Amino acid sequence: MVGNQNPLPYTGFYTYYHRKNRHQKSPSLSIFQTLTFLKQHTGQEETQLVGQALLLGLQLLYRQTVEQAFIEETLPRNEAINLLGAERVADLEYAKQALWRYSPSLGVT
Numbered sequence: 001m002v003g004n005q006n007p008l009p010y011t012g013f014y015t016y017y018h019r020k021n022r023h024q025k026s027p028s029l030s031i032f033q034t035l036t037f038l039k040q041h042t043g044q045e046e047t048q049l050v051g052q053a054l055l056l057g058l059q060l061l062y063r064q065t066v067e068q069a070f071i072e073e074t075l076p077r078n079e080a081i082n083l084l085g086a087e088r089v090a091d092l093e094y095a096k097q098a099l100w101r102y103s104p105s106l107g108v109t
Contacts, residue, residue: 071096 029037038049066083069075070092080089 067092 035046035049038044039046042049044052063084066075066080067088070077070080070084070089075083077089080092084092
């Protein structure tokens with residue numbers, strides 16, 4: 001691989017993974033159905049649930065963005081270790097190498 005070229009087809013690893021596994025769809029619930037279920041099973045108010053969902057969603061989005069930047073080599077390894085931990089970075093490196101090695105359709109040698 002030369003420079004920061006992304007060998008994955010589409011926009012990145014997450015898009016590749018989700019398109020690859022698109023046949024495994026989970027049931028789609030409306031926001032109303034989701035909030036109703038959560039209120040019934042947690043006893044929390046809607047405002048608490050929405051606040052918690054926003055926080056969890058932002059944390060997940062942040063983590064995915066950091067991982068994607070590391071995979072695309074736009075985030076240095078040492079910074080990725082500081083943000084994700086050494087074990088997660090090692091897992092990502094292993095997955096990236098395995099994907100490249102066993103996916104000739106990606107055009108990576």
